[in-house]
Amino acid sequence: MERWLEEALDGIASQPVCGYYAGQTPASEPTALAAIALAQHGRSSCAHAALDYLRDAQNSDGSVGVRREETQPAWPTALAILAWKLAPDLRYESCARRGENWLLAARGKTMARTSDLGHDTTLVGWPWAAGTHSWIEPTAFAVLALKAIGQSHHPRTREAVRLLVDRQISGGGCNYGNTTCLGQTLLPHIQPTGIALTALAGEADDAGNITASLKWLSESISEMTPTTSLCWALIGLRAHALQLDQSLPWLQTVYQRVRNTDRSPYKTALILLAAANTTSLTSYHDFEKVTSP
Amino acid sequence: MSVSELERTKANVSTHELSTCQVNRRTLLAGSAAVAIGVSGWSAIRHALAPRAPVFIARNQSYDSRLERTLHDGLVSVGILPASYQGKRVLLKPNLVEPSRKIPHMTTHPAMILAAAEVFRRAGAEVVVGEGPGHIRDTEMALVESGVAEALHSADLRFADLNYEETRWTKNSGGMCGLAGFHFPRSVVEADLVVSLPKMKTHHWVGVTCAMKNLYGVIPGIKYGWPKNVLHHNGIPQTVYDINASLPKTIGIVDAIECMEGDGPIMGSAKWMGLVLVGTNLAAVDATACRLMDVTPEAVSYLRLAADRLGPIANGRVDQRGEAWESLASSFQVLDKPHLQALRPRPGIKVS
16 A cells, blocks of 8 residues: 555544544544545444444434534435445444435425426435435435445435436536526536446446546546545546546645645545545445446 | 525515514614604604615726725725724635636636735734635635635635534524524634625526625535525525624625626626725625616615615615716626516616
């Protein structure tokens, strides 16, 4: 293992319960990502504190709030499930199961289709916060979690996959979750595209939306790409067996940038995830090729 | 934009919503007086008691070193002495909703941020730049694409990522939407002054976005989503009003130099105005921005709510400082959509 990678890993292993920035109150998303990163680099034994944090953050209904002290909204629940399923033993199985129950009950709000918006507003995915519309990232996280627990064929997973495909912009890529608005095609962004493509690994798409987004994404990144966007892009491409030769040098560059600036554990965890020698974020789980209905 | 954003913004602000306005002591006193004097005297009293606010306009501006002087003069002319913020915490809130190098006229220019920071720093204030971009989760991307990262680095300015900071719940002082309160980021709650530093733009749902709507960006994405859909589902005009009513002391400094018209706030076209606005009351600032864009302020739903509750929007109650708006107004293109028809005082330029 390269020295910089080992240094990053040691840093996360020593403090896996972490916030978005150095010194910040711990939060569920960076802590879950840290636990997943440790597992993917063979350091699961260092992840218990993170997994315990997520367990302590779990609400009685199975959801996990954004911070242990902030029970709502509960969009990190899917990431917590992913982290628990990577635990070296079965002690978090009940946490994952309760999380699954909550996840399957949570739904984004829909509305009748309108020509003002380009996407299919009737499809159900997951919202950031209860009582609101479904958006790309929480839906993709939920799909990843459901696949990880063997629910690839669940109707909610299938509908969410359709939603993610539908929300890809015609020229490739996606943003937070709108394609066109009042007839205007909107801008794609790297991070949500990477996350959506991670969730769409192994999915068939006759319309070619996934292929177009993969092309757009691979042409949109460089070592100058900001950290979390670059990491999710590499994770998303790798999930489709597109491994860039420059990945590690680029990640080393952004790691040095993080180290010299905000020292964000959240970004460091994502760098580790992007650098992991695995085929996807949830590669511990063998996904079968699923054909969209 | 969200589903509910669409639904809510198309709806007019109802009579019921208007009737739920805050009743303050001044209103009650004025009401008592009106009973005593009689209805005929009421309108005169109401006019005399109605709030007034100053708004400064500077013309012939560009993104250069003279901006700092302009902002200083503007602040002084509206009654803000930067020196009074010595040792105080000042939060500058630019608009970095969805930055793109290809669309620099979408976001507050870095030179505006640096000039505002320098005015307050020279006065001894502790200045922080803070934003919670509404459409992207990668805040570093927002800072890089907008050019603000480089500017912050060059000036050694601290940035507060409002999307991910710890939050404190604050009671909703406006009462127009259904939310009992807001989770404001720590940097916002602890600020002695929040400076809304928007770009003057048209907006495809609500008509105009300027100093008031820019404060959507103090709402943390980690709690409200990307986009901040909880706000949309509670009504854009109502939540714009309530956020403004619930924040600590605010002022507005508007980047109206290179603006956006047409399909704002993201995809519109650049329009050069060369103006800077400064004001102590954001409703008055935004009403003036509307007039400069040839938009009827009363047709902008959140301004209609704010009128005489959060501040004056009537032309006669805004005390113009610096340049008069009348000679500087220029029609901004607005989308040719039914929900935007009322924006124009007369048939204006539309784009399909």
